[in-house]
Amino acid sequence: MTVLEMRDVVKDYRLRNGLRSTRLRAVDEVSFTLEPGRTVALVGQSGSGKSTIAKLLMQLERPSSGEILVDGEPMPYRGARAAAYRKAVQMVFQDPFGSLNPYHTIGHHLARPVRLHHPAFSRRQVAERVLDLLRRVRLDPDFADRKPHELSGGQRQRVAIARALAPEPAILVADEPVSMLDVSIRLGVLNLLATLQREENLGVLYITHDLATARHFSDEIMVLYQGSVVEHGPADEVILNPQHEYTQLLADAAPAPERRLARHRQPTLAAREGGGQQPLG
Amino acid sequence: METTTQGTTQGSAQSSPQGSTEAAAPSATAERRPVTRKRRLFPPMTLKLGVGLSIAGLIVLFGLIGPLVVGDPSTVRDIGLTGPGHGFLLGTTQTGQDIFAQLAYATRGSLIIGVVVGAITLLLSSFFGLVGAFVGGWVDEAFSLLTNIMLVIPGLPLVIVISSYVPNKSIWLVAAVLAITSWAGSARVLRGFTLSVRSRDYVLAARIGGEKRWRILLVEILPNLIPLLASQVVFAVIFAILGEAGLSFLGLGASGSFTWGTMLYFAQNGLSLRLGAWWWFAPPGLLIALFGAALSLINFSIDEIINPKLRSQTRAERNRWGMSREQRQAAAEVTV
Ligand SMILES: Nc1ncnc2c1ncn2[C@@H]1O[C@H](COP(=O)(O)OP(=O)(O)OP(=O)(O)O)[C@@H](O)[C@H]1O
């Protein structure tokens, strides 16, 4: 079991502008915990630092300060423990068109992580595991021989999910997994993710800028605004009682039936009560 | 390198249907697979590519077989300048040397230079362009600096200086000199492309998956660069053959061996133009032009895979976009 904890993590980017260099704080003292079986949604507008947090977790970037703890110990960056970490934490990318190598077949994309995870597997075992992965993301076995350009966006994203599941991770980071997909297939992919999350008891960091799906699919919601977490709590709580004004703005834009019902009820009541006086005013 | 990557993809692709217990339509996939693989690796067979390949193929064949069947190109006979016919297919030079034999040897010489320069350019440019961009950091800085220095060194003057410094030049030396002055351009092109591929999500995904760095470079990045590499090499070959012809024509080329350039040099020295001995200067000139054109045609075809927009922007291709003549007429009527 892997518990991942970010503690006061800061990430500064150096922007070189001729001779001057300015610092851009992409992530500002962010703390949260990811644990198996729970889905945490990370919501924020474009440029708020969501992907940077994902990159920090995937070791594609290092924190400028603060620390990331794995089971209470500092994140390992090299050696055997780092390799184990990389298997335990996997990621689904935003763009299904960029995350698969156009040169290789779907089978190759799935077979590589299986081989890396089980070096002792025979060719046949690897092939079986590939077919099993395809089945788990509801794709036909004959997709293994296809090239990415022969697949639709939704099918590609399913392949990307299967690839992320190949090393049998404990934590899955999904960076806007459906934002590049057609609206009609988004729900299918999200439902698939939710099912897999339940089946494998994954800890999921679901990055999105859509509060409605965040609420539906996650236990907790974190709202990121200009690099810092402005709101963090149980999903319903954050949606129904937004504290920070940015969250209120977001929540207003997102469909939340209860809140809208409540608001509808109040004006109509007010109208009924004051009904007699209105013509005078 | 190409073959190893191909081997692994094929391995993984083939192994999957075998292990399947419920592969519903293995025959259908087996039929489709070779088609898609071909489409990625080779440019589509167009008229351009066909013409280019056949001209280049014929010339290469001539360069390979010709020297084995013709006589000694340097044999001097006292028949003077003779026109075509009279026992000599392309006539003789002023000193009675068989021009057809010279042409065969010259073709081989020029092709050797082209191949050597192409190979060295491929090695140097992929090392400095690919590896530098992939490793990043100070290695990239150093490699870029070197590439840029090589790029701004004016090629031809340097070649002339080096050539005039060494009195007895072999064909290999000329090839090496040409290669050293020509790799930098393609290294830069490759570096730019590698930088863009390196940060694509599928490379990040491979890193996250725990792939080794050399494997990412060879298996994930390199195959996507093959068309670009091919086009750079073809260009380097054209450059080398033309460059060598230019050098030899100036009298700075390889001494004691035949190339198209040295043939032109001797033709010029022998006043062939003024004597109207077209059979002396026309064949090598024609072969240079034909070979250059053929390689350019091949290169255009490769460019079309790198940048499919080039293809879809010609009118012929637009017409092929699926509308039959009747459909087009119907569309025209509706719009009028
Ligand atoms: N490699 C980098 N160098 C410099 N600045 C960067 C780099 N990567 C990201 N940034 C900056 O950090 C900030 C956060 O970027 P990030 O990609 O995390 O945003 P995001 O929340 O994922 O946005 P989106 O919803 O558009 O994906 C942005 O202002 C971005 O310009």
Ligand SMILES: [Mg+2]
């Ligand atoms: Mg992002």
